[in-house]
Amino acid sequence: MIMHKSEEILEGLYINIVENKKKAVSLLELKLTEESAEVKELVKKELVTLKTGNLKLTKEGEPEARDVVRRHRLAERLLTDVFDMKGLCVHESACEFEHILHRGIDEQICRLLGHPRTCPHGSKIPEGKCCKEKGIKDTRVISPLSLLKPGEKGKISYIQADDQAKLQTIMAMGVLPGMELSLLSNFPSYLFKLGNSQFAVDETIARQVFVRITK
Amino acid sequence: MKAKKIIIAGNPNVGKSVIFNAITGSYATVSNYPGTTVEVFRGKTKINGEEFEVIDTPGMYSFVPVTEEERVSRNIIFAEKPVLVIHVLDTKNIERMLPFTLQLIEAGLPVVLVLNIMDEADRLGFKLSTKILEEQLGVAVISSIGTMGKGIAGIKDKIAAYASLEPSKLKVSYEPAIEKFLLTSGLGRLRSLLVLQDDTEIIESVKKEQKAKYKELEKEIDKLKKKYSQPLSYIIALTRQHTATKIVEEAKEKKGRVLENFSETLSRLTMNAFSGYVILFLVLYFGLYKFVGEFGAGYLVGLMESKVFGEWIIPPLANFIKHALPQKWLQDIFINDYGIVTLGMRYAFAIILPIVGTFFFVFAIIEDTGYLPRLAMLIDRIFKKMGLSGRAVIPMVLGLGCGTMATMVTRTLSTKRERLIATLLLALAIPCSAQLGVIMAILTTLPVLMMIWLVIINLVFITAGILSTKLIPGEPPVFFMEVPPLRLPKISNLFVKTYTRMEWYLKEVMPVFLAVSLIMWTADYSGLLKLAIKLTAYPLSALGLPVSTATVFIMGFFRRDYGAAGLYDMSRNGLLNHNQILVGIVVMTLFLPCIAQLIMMIKERKLGTAMAMTGVVTIVAFGTGYILNLALNIFRIVL
Ligand SMILES: Nc1nc2c(ncn2[C@@H]2O[C@H](COP(=O)(O)OP(=O)(O)OP(=O)(O)O)[C@@H](O)[C@H]2O)c(=O)[nH]1
Numbered sequence: 006m007i008m009h010k011s012e013e014i015l016e017g018l019y020i021n022i023v024e025n026k027k028k029a030v031s032l033l034e035l036k037l038t039e040e041s042a043e044v045k046e047l048v049k050k051e052l053v054t055l056k057t058g059n060l061k062l063t064k065e066g067e068p069e070a071r072d073v074v075r076r077h078r079l080a081e082r083l084l085t086d087v088f089d090m091k092g093l094c095v096h097e098s099a100c101e102f103e104h105i106l107h108r109g110i111d112e113q114i115c116r117l118l119g120h121p122r123t124c125p126h127g128s129k130i131p132e133g134k135c136c137k138e139k140g141i142k143d144t145r146v147i148s149p150l151s152l153l154k155p156g157e158k159g160k161i162s163y164i165q166a167d168d169q170a171k172l173q174t175i176m177a178m179g180v181l182p183g184m185e186l187s188l189l190s191n192f193p194s195y196l197f198k199l200g201n202s203q204f205a206v207d208e209t210i211a212r213q214v215f216v217r218i219t220k
Numbered sequence: 221m222k223a224k225k226i227i228i229a230g231n232p233n234v235g236k237s238v239i240f241n242a243i244t245g246s247y248a249t250v251s252n253y254p255g256t257t258v259e260v261f262r263g264k265t266k267i268n269g270e271e272f273e274v275i276d277t278p279g280m281y282s283f284v285p286v287t288e289e290e291r292v293s294r295n296i297i298f299a300e301k302p303v304l305v306i307h308v309l310d311t312k313n314i315e316r317m318l319p320f321t322l323q324l325i326e327a328g329l330p331v332v333l334v335l336n337i338m339d340e341a342d343r344l345g346f347k348l349s350t351k352i353l354e355e356q357l358g359v360a361v362i363s364s365i366g367t368m369g370k371g372i373a374g375i376k377d378k379i380a381a382y383a384s385l386e387p388s389k390l391k392v393s394y395e396p397a398i399e400k401f402l403l404t405s406g407l408g409r410l411r412s413l414l415v416l417q418d419d420t421e422i423i424e425s426v427k428k429e430q431k432a433k434y435k436e437l438e439k440e441i442d443k444l445k446k447k448y449s450q451p452l453s454y455i456i457a458l459t460r461q462h463t464a465t466k467i468v469e470e471a472k473e474k475k476g477r478v479l480e481n482f483s484e485t486l487s488r489l490t491m492n493a494f495s496g497y498v499i500l501f502l503v504l505y506f507g508l509y510k511f512v513g514e515f516g517a518g519y520l521v522g523l524m525e526s527k528v529f530g531e532w533i534i535p536p537l538a539n540f541i542k543h544a545l546p547q548k549w550l551q552d553i554f555i556n557d558y559g560i561v562t563l564g565m566r567y568a569f570a571i572i573l574p575i576v577g578t579f580f581f582v583f584a585i586i587e588d589t590g591y592l593p594r595l596a597m598l599i600d601r602i603f604k605k606m607g608l609s610g611r612a613v614i615p616m617v618l619g620l621g622c623g624t625m626a627t628m629v630t631r632t633l634s635t636k637r638e639r640l641i642a643t644l645l646l647a648l649a650i651p652c653s654a655q656l657g658v659i660m661a662i663l664t665t666l667p668v669l670m671m672i673w674l675v676i677i678n679l680v681f682i683t684a685g686i687l688s689t690k691l692i693p694g695e696p697p698v699f700f701m702e703v704p705p706l707r708l709p710k711i712s713n714l715f716v717k718t719y720t721r722m723e724w725y726l727k728e729v730m731p732v733f734l735a736v737s738l739i740m741w742t743a744d745y746s747g748l749l750k751l752a753i754k755l756t757a758y759p760l761s762a763l764g765l766p767v768s769t770a771t772v773f774i775m776g777f778f779r780r781d782y783g784a785a786g787l788y789d790m791s792r793n794g795l796l797n798h799n800q801i802l803v804g805i806v807v808m809t810l811f812l813p814c815i816a817q818l819i820m821m822i823k824e825r826k827l828g829t830a831m832a833m834t835g836v837v838t839i840v841a842f843g844t845g846y847i848l849n850l851a852l853n854i855f856r857i858v859l
C-alpha cells in the first residue's frame with residue numbers, strides 16, 4: 006500500500022507524461038521538495054526516478070499510475086451516473102474515492118458501469134482487463150446499448166461524445182439522457198424502442214449510448 | 221403582389237408531403253420511410269381568394285443541420301420569409317418532436333403546429349388536450365389525419381388567418397450562464413444559440429459580418445464551453461427536451477399503451493436475421509421475378525410488341541408513310557431500321573415502359589409499407605464492408621428502378637464518402653429496371669446464363685465496393701435510422717405515385733429516343749455509322765462479339781436499356797450464340813449509365829468526379845467482358 010498523497014503524485018505524472026506527452030514534471034510544479042515523504046516513498050519503491058528536481062515514471066511506475074487514473078475516473082463516473090452527483094463536487098469526492106477502490110473493486114465497478122470509456126469530463130479512462138471480455142461476468146447497473154440483452158429496458162444515462170457530429174445526429178433524433186428505451190434485438194443491427202418509435206443503429210452508435218438498466 | 225409563402229416543415233416521415241398535397245392539390249411523393257422528399261417542392265393554393273405559395277421541405281430533426289437536405293430545409297426557412305411555418309409532427313411521438321416546435325418559436329417564426337397521424341395515436345389510446353398545448357406553446361394547434369383528409373380545412377383556416385396570428389411568447393430558459401451569453405452577445409437569441417451549438421454556417425456568416433467582434437465572442441464561448449463537461453449543444457438540447465416534456469405532461473390526458481399486434485410481429489420478422497432474408501427472397505421472387513419479370517417483361521411486353529405495335533400501329537402507319545412519302549430516305553426517318561416509330565417509340569413504349577411501370581408499382585408497394593428501412597437494418601452489416609451504411613439500401617433499390625432518381629437520392633447519405641461510393645456503384649453495377657427487365661426477358665429461357673450473370677454482377681458490385689472503401693479516404697459510415705411502423709399502402713397513392721414516376725420517366729426518355737433515332741438515321745446516311753461500326757468492331761471482336769452488335773453498343777451509349785433492347789432483338793432473331801449473349805449482357809449491364817444519369821452525376825458530384833467515374837465504369841465494363849470471354853475460350857465452355 007502506498008500513501009494517498011503518493012497516489013495523487015502518480016496520477017499527476019501519468020496525466021502530464023503519458024497523456025499530455027511531457028518529458029518530465031518538476032518537483033516545483035507539484036509544490037514538493039526532495040525531502041517530501043511521498044517522493045521518498047515513490048523513489049524507494051522504484052515507481053519514479055528523480056533527477057535534478059524532475060520526476061519521471063519508471064517502467065513499474067507507469068502501470069501503477071495508470072491504475073490510479075483509471076480508479077479516479079471510474080469513481081467520477083460512479084458518482085455521476087449512479088449517485089447523480091454534479092459539478093465540482095464530483096472531482097473532489099472522486100479524489101477521496103479513488104483510494105478506496107482497490108484492485109478487484111475497480112473491476113467490479115467498471116463492470117457495474119458497463120465499461121465506460123471516458124470520465125464525465127471527457128478524459129479517457131485507461132482500459133482494464135475486464136473491458137476486453139465484452140461483458141460476460143458483468144453485474145450491470147449501467148450498460149452501453151451494445152451490451153444490453155434483447156428485452157431489457159432502461160433510462161438513457163449519458164451519451165458518450167467522442168465525435169461532435171455523431172453526437173449531434175444521435176441527439177437530433179431525440180435520443181437524449183432521461184429518455185426510456187428498450188432493446189428489441191441486437192442482430193443484425195441494434196433495434197430499440199424509444200417512446201412510440203423504433204430506431205435501428207449500428208454497433209458504433211450502440212456503444213455510445215449508456216443506459217441505466219431498469220428491467 | 222407576390223403570393224405569401226407558407227412553409228411545411230418537420231421531422232422526416234410525419235406526413236408533410238401528404239398535407240402539402242392535400243392543401244395544394246399537386247403531388248409530392250409520399251412514402252413510408254424517412255427521407256422521401258429530397259428536394260423542395262412548391263405548389264400554389266387559393267384560400268378565400270388569396271393566393272399562397274406552399275413549400276414542402278425535406279424532413280429534418282433539428283435546426284442544426286447534419287445532412288445536406290436538412291441544410292437545404294433550414295436555409296429555406298430562413299431565406300423565404302414565410303408568413304407561416306406549419307410544423308407537422310407525429311402525435312404519438314410528440315414528446316420527441318416538440319423540441320423542434322420550440323426551435324421554430326425560438327427563431328421568431330410564426331408557427332402553426334399540426335398533430336398529424338392522430339389515428340395511430342388514437343389506436344394507442346394516447347390523448348392530448350390541444351387547448352392546453354395551445355396555451356402552453358402560444359401557437360395554434362390542429363389535429364389531423366393527413367391520409368384521410370381530416371384537419372386539412374382547419375389548417376387552411378389558419379393559413380387564411382395568418383395576419384391575425386400572434387407571435388408566441390414562450391421562451392425556453394437555459395442554464396443561467398448560457399442565458400447570460402444570449403443576452404449579451406448582441407447577435408440575437410437565435411443566432412447566439414446556433415453559434416453555441418457550433419453551427420459552422422452561422423459562425424462563418426457572423427465572422428464575415430463582424431470580424432473583430434467575433435474574436436471577443438469566441439473567448440466568451442470558450443469560457444462557456446470549459447464550464448460544462450459536455451458539449452454545449454448537448455446541454456441546450458437537454459434543456460429544450462425538458463421544456464418539451466413538461467409541456468406534454470401538462471397536456472397529456474391519457475397515456476398510451478403498448479400494442480403487440482400482427483403488424484408488430486410481422487415487423488420483427490422482417491428484421492430477424494433468418495426470417496428477414498426469407499422475406500427478402502420472397503419479395504424479390506414475387507415482386508421482381510414474377511411481377512416485373514414474367515408479367516411485365518414477359519406478358520405485357522409481348523402484348524405491346526406483337527399486338528399493339530406489331531399489328532395495330534406499325535403496319536397501318538408504314539402503309540400510310542409509304543404512300544405519303546415516296547423517298548426511301550424520308551420513310552426511314554419514321555420506319556424501318558432506325559425509324560422513330562419502329563425503333564424509338566417501339567423500344568420506349570413497347571419494351572421499356574411496361575417493365576418500368578410494373579417495377580415502379582412494386583417499388584411503390586415496398587416504399588409505402590415501410591419495408592425499406594427494415595431492409596436497411598437487415599443489410600447494414602454487409603453494406604459496411606463496402607463503405608456504405610444500411611441507409612444506402614434506399615438509393616440502391618431505387619436504382620433498380622431508375623439510376624437517375626437514385627443518384628439524386630444519394631443526398632440522404634450523411635457523409636461525402638458514402639455519397640461518392642453510392643454514386644459509383646449505381647453507375648457501375650446497378651442495372652435500372654428497363655435494362656433489368658429486358659435482360660430478364662432475354663434470360664428467362666436461359667437459367668444457366670441468368671445465374672452466371674447474377675454472380676458476375678454481384679461480384680463486381682462487391683469488389684468495386686470493397687476497393688472503393690480502401691481507396692477513398694474518410695471516416696467509415698455510421699448507421700442510424702428511424703424505423704416507421706409497417707403501414708397498409710393506400711391504393712390511390714400507389715397508383716398516383718407509379719403514374720407520376722412513369723410520367724417523369726417518359727419525359728426523360730422522349731427527347732432521348734427521338735434523338736437516338738435521328739442520330740442513328742443521320743449516321744446511317746452520312747456513312748458515320750459505318751465508320752463507328754468499324755471502330756467498335758475491333759474492341760467488340762476482342763469480346764468475342766460479332767460486328768453486328770456494334771450498332772447495339774452505339775445505341776447503348778445513349779441509354780443502356782436501348783442497348784439491352786437491341787440485344788433482345790438480336791438474340792430473339794437467333795443472331796447470337798449463348799456465349800455472346802452472356803458477354804454482351806454483362807458488358808451492357810456494367811456499361812456507362814444513360815445520359816440522364818450522367819448529367820445527374822455531374823450535377824450532384826461535379827464534372828471531374830463524374831468523368832473519372834465514367835472512365836472507371838467503361839474500363840471495368842469492357843475489362844470484365846474481355847476476361848469473361850477469355851475464360852470461356854480458354855476453358856472451352858460452350859453455354
Ligand atoms: N396512419 C396515417 N399515416 C399517415 C398520415 N399522414 C401520413 N401518413 C403516412 O406517413 C408516411 C409518410 O408520409 P409523407 O407525407 O411521405 O411524410 P413526409 O413528412 O413528407 O416525409 P419525408 O419527405 O421523408 O420527410 C406515408 O406512408 C403516409 O401514408 C396519417 O395521418 N395517418
Ligand SMILES: [Zn+2]
Binds near residue numbers: 081124125126127128
Ligand atoms: Zn474527470
Ligand SMILES: [Zn+2]
Binds near residue numbers: 116136137
Ligand atoms: Zn471494464
